[in-house]
Amino acid sequence: MKKNVLKITALLAFGFLFVGCNEDFLETTPLSEVADASVWSDQKLAEAAVLDLYQGTWAGTLTREETTDAFTDQAVFTHPGRGVDGYTEGKMNPAGNFMDMQWFSWPQLYPFIRSANNAIQKLTLNEAGMEAALVNRLLGEAYFMRGYFYTQLMRQFxxxxxxxxxxxxxxxxxxxxxxxxxxxxxILSDLDQAIDLLEDAPRDPARADKITALAMKSRVLTHVASDLYEPSKNSGVSTIASYAHPELIGWTSGSQLQRWEAAKVASKALLDATTGYKLDYTAPASQEEAIQNYEDIWLQGDENQDFIWGRLVEEFGFGSRTYPGGDGWSQGPGMVALYHGPNGYHEWAGTTPTEALVSKYDFADGTKFNWDNPAHAAAPYDNREARFYSTFLYDGGPWKQRTDDVVKFDKFNELQTGYYTLSDGTIINGVDTRQGPIEDWNGSRTGYYFRKFSDPRTPASWPNDLQKVDAPYIRYTEVLLNYVEANINLGEEGEAITWLNKLRFRNGLPAVTASGSALLELYKRERDKELVNEDARLFDMKRWLEGPQSLNKQVQQILIQATQKPGTTVTDYRKDTSLFNYVYRPTNIVFENRIWQDHVYFMPIKQEEIDKDPSIIQNPGY
Incomplete structure (x- = not known):
């Protein structure tokens, strides 16, 4: 597919070169005034200014080592001292003490909101006399981006x-x-303005268009229809029940059913306006095809139909003002494999899956996995559902060619996250463990690594593993799931199941037979698995009031111990059930003292913001 997105960095460079021609002018005029005087009178500079708004997305969940799943039951951050425990132990407070993710940050997003306001004002005036089609597109993008920034803040505060x-x-x-x-x-007003203004804008997975705005409207309406904001559902949350300003954190009037109806309509509008990826199966895909289907979605990026909007690495680049201090690849999604990969590949194990997440994955026939079932516990990685194999790296799972210095520990390019005892008493610590021979401080604490978003085609080890996997902000499948959720909450189970089966068949799973509360539970866990590391679980956990269920438990690792069978010969270790007896035990690890605190449902507004404007009222529990 031919890509036609203009590079932000190139346009900005052009803009600064343009205004930098007159050195005396720059010396006597503030840059903000230069922008007002020059940018909006020039078509290319105006477009550059609007495109710069996209810098406020950073690269979403692919921005850094910590993903927002690490704030939930689904993952853990390996390296302490970064503020992740602000969420998982409830330590956050107005002074800080929590990981402030840039793409959700109050102080870091408001400058972009101000830039969007400026763009909307200047483009509405159109003093440069630009063509209507261009003005509509740029103005629509500015409205969309403002709505998006406010959405990011609303979901937090x-x-x-x-x-x-x-x-x-x-x-x-x-x-x-x-x-x-x-x-x-x-937010809805901004998105509706964008939908109207972008009616004729070309489809573009990196820039807002009508499809993008429709999808974002679905997200917003689904989020705000949820129980966190509904007085009849959130009264059991201590901080919400005692808060003196309920109007700041939820609805004080109106019908939740009407809000779910609005979410349903908005979601269906997007589903009807475009098409998803391989949602036309009438029966479950084969295991091999289903594994490939899920990998295609995240590995192909904008080349895949499911990708609605995100950050395209090749077009936009990352040597920009939101990724300072490097060679263009020193931050962001180019380093995802390095951030999260196994130490046995000289990578950092930044955010790794918990056993709680892994246990959410069914068997391929739809049977629920259960550690209390001896057959399941004896072979936990056999015959799991397709997404398991596209999402995780696990003991014995195939992966990339090892680097030359690691081949002596693993000649078969398979993960080693267990501990293996030979018949002569020799103990081999798996090369990908925290007791292994390669950079053990970067080993996973849980016995798992994420495969999703790590390009299997790039060589292992920095800097060879720099990759170009696009960062999705919103996918068709999320909107499909939003539509399912709205229908379930409206009691329209038939329609919900029809669409949920489209997703399950693509993923090789059997048709849904559940109803009532069991259907809602199945849906929630389906969403958890589908949207892993896509900034979904943190907000779903909150809006479903699942904070205690998610975080009132310790992180578990999988402890794998293998013993060589008598009479066998082992030259080089690899996973082999004919040579070893394996025992798998989920085991609590003492790392984060995870405990749920009700105030975590809403983020604290930093005290420095309130000091600047005392009219701002703090959120409950702080």
Missing amino acids: GGVVLTLEPLTLESEANNPRATFAETVSQ
């Missing part, structure tokens, strides 16, 4: 400060938070 005009220094002193309802209304 509830009602936020709504700034809709370019601010002056004088106007920033008194800007109280809007109510939750007002914040949602503004």
Whole structure:
């Protein structure tokens, strides 16, 4: 597919070269005034300014070693001291003490909101006399990006400060938070404006268009229809029940059923406007095909139909102002394999799967996995559902060619996350464990690594493993799941099952037979698995009021111990059930003292923001 996205960095470079021609002018005029005077009177510079808004997405969940799944039951961050325990141990407070992810950060997103406000004002005036089609596209993108930024903040904080005009220094002193309802209304207004203005814009997976705006509207309406914001459902949450300003963090009037109906309509509008990837199966795909289907979705990036909007590595690059201080590949998704890969490949095991996540994956025939079943416990990695094999690296699982210095420990390119005792008493610590021979401090604490988003085609070990896997922000499948969820909550189970089966068949799973609360539970766990490491579980955990279920338990590793069978000969170790007896035991690890605290449902507004504007009311529990 021919890609036609302009590089942000190239456009910005052009812009700064343009305004830098007159050195005396730059010496006497503030840059902000240069932008006002020059940018919006030039078509290329105006487009560059709008494209710069996309820098406020960073690369979403592929930005850094910590993914938001590490704040939930699904993953753990290997290296302490980064603030992840602010979430998992409830230590967050207005002074900080939590990992402030850039693409959700109050202080880091508001400058982009101000830039969007400026773009909307200038493009509406269109003093440069640009063609209507271009103005509509750029204006639609600016409205979309503002709505997106407010969505990111709303999902963290509830009602936020709504700034809709370019601010002056004088106007920033008194800007109280809007109510939750007002914040949602503004987001929807921005997205509706974008939908109208982008009606004729070309389809573009890196830039907002009508499809992108429809998808984002589905996300917003699904999120705000959920129990976290519904007074009849959230009254059992201590911090919410005692909060003096409920209007800032949820609905105080209206019908939850009507909100689910709105979410259903918005989701169906997107499903009807475009098509997803391989959703036309009438029976489960074969195991081999289903594994490939799921891998195609995340590995092909924007080349895959499922990809609606995200950051395209090749077009936008990452040597930009949101990735400072490197050679263009020093941050972001180019390093995902290095961030999360096994230490036995000279990688860092940044965020790794927990046993709690791995246990959510069924067998290929749809049977639930259960450690209490002796047959399951004896061979836990055999015949699991297809997504298991595309998502995880596990003991004995195939992976890349080892580097030359590691071949002596593994000649077969298979993960070693267990401990193996030979008949002469020799103990081999798996090369990918924290007791292994290669950079043991980078070994997984859980016995698993993520395969998803690590390109299997690139060689192992920095800097050879720099990759170009696109970062998805929203996929067709998320909207499909939103539609299913709305239908379940409206009691329309037949329609929900029809669409849920489309997804399950693509993934090689049998048709749904559940109903009632069992159907809702099946749906939730289906969503957990499908959207791993896509910034979904953190917000789903909160909006479903599943905080205690997710975090009131310790992280578990899988402890694997293998003993050589008598009378056998082993030259070089590899996983082989004919040579070894294997025992697998899920075991608590003392790493994070995970405990759920109700105040974590909403993020604290940093005290420095309140100090700048005392009219801002803090969230509950802080």
